[in-house]
Amino acid sequence: MLVLLVEDDRSLAAQLIDFLQFEGIEVDYATSVSSAKEIAAQTQTYTHYDAVILDMDLPDGSGLNLLSEHILGQGVPVLFCTAATSLEDKLAAFSAGALDYITKPFALPELAIRLKILAQKQASQTASIFELDSLFIDFSLKIAKRGERALVLSPQQWQLVSLLAKHSPKPVSKDQILAHIWPDQDVNNNMYKSLLTRLRRNISKATELELIHTIKSQGVVLRCNDE
Numbered sequence: 625m626l627v628l629l630v631e632d633d634r635s636l637a638a639q640l641i642d643f644l645q646f647e648g649i650e651v652d653y654a655t656s657v658s659s660a661k662e663i664a665a666q667t668q669t670y671t672h673y674d675a676v677i678l679d680m681d682l683p684d685g686s687g688l689n690l691l692s693e694h695i696l697g698q699g700v701p702v703l704f705c706t707a708a709t710s711l712e713d714k715l716a717a718f719s720a721g722a723l724d725y726i727t728k729p730f731a732l733p734e735l736a737i738r739l740k741i742l743a744q745k746q747a748s749q750t751a752s753i754f755e756l757d758s759l760f761i762d763f764s765l766k767i768a769k770r771g772e773r774a775l776v777l778s779p780q781q782w783q784l785v786s787l788l789a790k791h792s793p794k795p796v797s798k799d800q801i802l803a804h805i806w807p808d809q810d811v812n813n814n815m816y817k818s819l820l821t822r823l824r825r826n827i828s829k830a831t832e833l834e835l836i837h838t839i840k841s842q843g844v845v846l847r848c849n850d851e
Contacts (some may be wrong), residue, residue, distance in 0.1 A: 627711040643732040657685040674743040679705035691720035788846035797843035
C-alpha cells in the first residue's frame with residue numbers, strides 16, 4: 625500500500641511515516657501545497673496512490689485547494705488529518721471530495737486502520753474504472769471512451785486493454801500477453817502484432833496522445849509516456 629502524506633509539521637510527519645511503514649504502508653511526503661503540486665507535475669496524477677493523508681492548513685494555502693483544483697487526480701481517497709475541528713471545516717472537506725476526517729491529536733493506530741479501511745473500500749468501488757489522460761474505461765459495463773469518442777473494442781482488445789490497465793504504469797511482457805489472451809495455443813508473431821496495432825489505433829488517433837508503448841526488453845505499457 626502506498627500513500628501520500630501532505631503535512632507541514634515535520635515532527636508529526638516523521639512519527640506518522642515511521643508508524644505507517646511499520647504497518648507495511650509506504651509513504652511519499654510533501655510539506656506544502658506547492659511541494660504537493662511538484663509531485664503532481666512529476667507523476668501527472670496521484671492515481672498510483674492508494675490514499676492521501678491531507679492537512680487542512682498548510683504554509684502556502686489550504687489543503688482544500690488540492691482537492692478543488694483536482695490536483696490529486698481522480699478516484700484517490702483522501703483522509704483529512706487536521707487540527708481544524710469546526711463543523712464548517714469538516715463540511716468543506718467532505719464537499720471538496722474527502723472521504724474521511726480525523727482531528728489532531730489522534731492515536732496513530734486509529735489513523736492507520738482508518739486509512740486501510742478507506743483504501744480497501746475505495747479499491748472495491750473503483751476496480752472496474754480506469755482513467756488515463758482522456759481515456760475512460762468502465763470494465764464492468766464494457767464502456768470505453770477517448771474524450772467524447774466512443775471506442776469499439778473486440779473481445780481480444782478488451783482482454784488486452786484490461787491486462788495493460790491492471791498493470792499500468794508498469795509494462796507487461798509479451799509472454800504474459802500471449803498466455804493471457806491465447807492460453808494453450810500456438811500463436812504466431814503476426815497475430816500478436818496485429819492485435820496490438822489494432823488496439824493502439826483504436827485508443828489513440830493522430831491528434832491524441834499515444835498511450836500504448838512498446839518498451840524494448842520489457843514489453844507493452846499503458847501510460848502517458850514511454851520512459
